[in-house]
Amino acid sequence: MIELQNAAYNYGGGELLSEVSLKLAPGSFHFLTGPSGAGKSTLMKLCYMELTATAGQARVFGNDVRNMTRDDIAEARRRIGIVHQDCRFLDHLPLMQNIALPLSVSGKDVEAEKGNLRELLKWVGLDHQENALPQELSGGERQRAALARAVIMAPDVVLADEPTGNVDSEMSQRLLQLLIELNKMGKTILVATHDLALIRMAKSQVNIRVLRIANRRVQLAGADL
Amino acid sequence: MTPKSSQPGFVDTMLETFQGDNAGVVPATGHTAWLTVFASGAMAFLAVFALALSLATGRVADRWADELARTATVRIAAPVGQVDAQTEAALNVLRTTPGISEALALTDEEQNALLTPWFGSELDLESLPVPRLIEIVESDPGYDRDGLRLRLAGEVPGAILDDHSRWRAPLVAAANRLRSLGLLVLVLIAATTAVIVTLAAGSALAANQQVISVLRLVGAHDSYIARAFVRRFTLRALAGSAMGTLAGCVAILLMPDPGEVAQNNFLTGLGFVASQWLWPLIIPLLAGAVAFAATRTAAFRALKELT
Incomplete structure (x- = not known):
């Protein structure tokens, strides 16, 4: 699915990631942890091609990212659901249209998908909010809406960057349950988080691998997690 | 890809x-x-x-x-006693020139009407050395301008052909x-x-x-x-x-x-x-x-x- 081989990323002021190797196999569930500023978000951006590795290789669905055109990247992103800590919505569009955005950009008939969209809103507990604007939602609701948008295209991979960063523990658990459900459906999941409680909670319910970024490199975390 | x-x-x-x-x-x-x-x-x-x-x-x-291309003017600037004779001679030349469908000498009244905007309505043409004007209407495909000029110069010394091209x-x-x-x-x-x-x-x-x-x-x-x-x-x-x-x-x-x-x-x-x-x-x-x-x-x- 997504593979980094000795990948590095240099922001210009020094190397943030170095010799990073990572392979997300189909159906796997990975957590990526590490202190703030360690490079979790950068690694996530390498995975969804917002950044290109300055050294080494990144392959997404078998293609070397360096050889992909912007259209190729757009096509690949349709197979990757992305959840950001800040959610990134179009603030002028109601929730339903925001969640349907991946369908619109893919040229799919949104009207024909209205039933599925409502089912999805129900799944994330936002069926009563379909006409609300993003700024009218709470932090937890926005995160769940972002997750709904991430999975509307039935992607192969879901990448979540600090999805529980702005929500309370109850909402964290709820989001985790949704991610676990997706994994049980066969989706590949990568969650970047510094919330160790969340990782422990997942560990008790599903088979996960925990990676830690330390000294610019990615390592398999120990049993202490 | x-x-x-x-x-x-x-x-x-x-x-x-x-x-x-x-x-x-x-x-x-x-x-x-x-x-x-x-x-x-x-x-x-x-x-x-x-x-x-x-x-x-x-x-x-x-x-x-369009309006000016098909017309021309012959001006007879002759001594007072010869104007009518030269006008008649010029008309004869013009009527026998291929490519000219019409040649008409302007009357005193018509010339007066042309000069009125500049000299007023009380103008007495007899008192001024106003040349006689002959209006020519060209037929298709037109006449030989240089040939006509030469004929007029030979037969009507006081006649000057103006085909308007100079100012048109x-x-x-x-x-x-x-x-x-x-x-x-x-x-x-x-x-x-x-x-x-x-x-x-x-x-x-x-x-x-x-x-x-x-x-x-x-x-x-x-x-x-x-x-x-x-x-x-x-x-x-x-x-x-x-x-x-x-x-x-x-x-x-x-x-x-x-x-x-x-x-x-x-x-x-x-x-x-x-x-x-x-x-x-x-x-x-x-x-x-x-x-x-x-x-x-x-x-x-x-x-x-x-x-």
Whole structure:
């Protein structure tokens, strides 16, 4: 699915990631942890091609990212659901249209998908909010809406960057349950988080691998997690 | 990888822009909306006048060329006692010259009428050495000017042929030059519209980086994002220029009627005649096409630069 081989990323002021190797196999569930500023978000951006590795290789669905055109990247992103800590919505569009955005950009008939969209809103507990604007939602609701948008295209991979960063523990658990459900459906999941409680909670319910970024490199975390 | 496909034409791309459901992904608010509508309207208003000027000068040039090209004048400047004899001799020469369908000597009354605007109505032709004028009407394919001049010089020493070309040519050239300038002004207006729309589109793209980032995040192609901006700016330019064209046409209609005589003047005759009123309809379409091309170019350039 997504593979980094000795990948590095240099922001210009020094190397943030170095010799990073990572392979997300189909159906796997990975957590990526590490202190703030360690490079979790950068690694996530390498995975969804917002950044290109300055050294080494990144392959997404078998293609070397360096050889992909912007259209190729757009096509690949349709197979990757992305959840950001800040959610990134179009603030002028109601929730339903925001969640349907991946369908619109893919040229799919949104009207024909209205039933599925409502089912999805129900799944994330936002069926009563379909006409609300993003700024009218709470932090937890926005995160769940972002997750709904991430999975509307039935992607192969879901990448979540600090999805529980702005929500309370109850909402964290709820989001985790949704991610676990997706994994049980066969989706590949990568969650970047510094919330160790969340990782422990997942560990008790599903088979996960925990990676830690330390000294610019990615390592398999120990049993202490 | 995405397979390479053949490039659609300008019209196909334009029609494709107005299909799909991406109209709402770009927020409708912002100063660029009114800027584009106003600028397109103002430019269309000016374009109507440039078009009217171009068409009016074209009409004047054609009229001058047509009316004067088929006529000429023979002037008999002979001593007082010989005027009638030389006039008769000249008429004989003209009547036997191939290519001349009519040759008529002006009467005293007709010559008086020609001179009245300068000398007043109390003019006594007998008291002035006014040459006799003979008006010639040319038939198709015309006469040999040099040959006629030589014959007149030989047979009627006081006769001078004036085929009007000396003063007609620069007037027609000036009218044609004005027509070309009118068209050049139209091109400049189109170019200025393109520049304004490009700047407005660039500003809108810069102001909507967050929107572009979200669209890219969910897998939008550059063409999808560009289409959303292009559609908006093309419609704004169309709407603005339609209003400007309408206002321009109304202003032309309200111009005072110059009357038949003044139609020969490109300023007092400024306007459209009969089917020429259809020409302004092209202006909004042209503005839309210019806005489409300008926004599309600006959008793709901006999207290429945005990482």
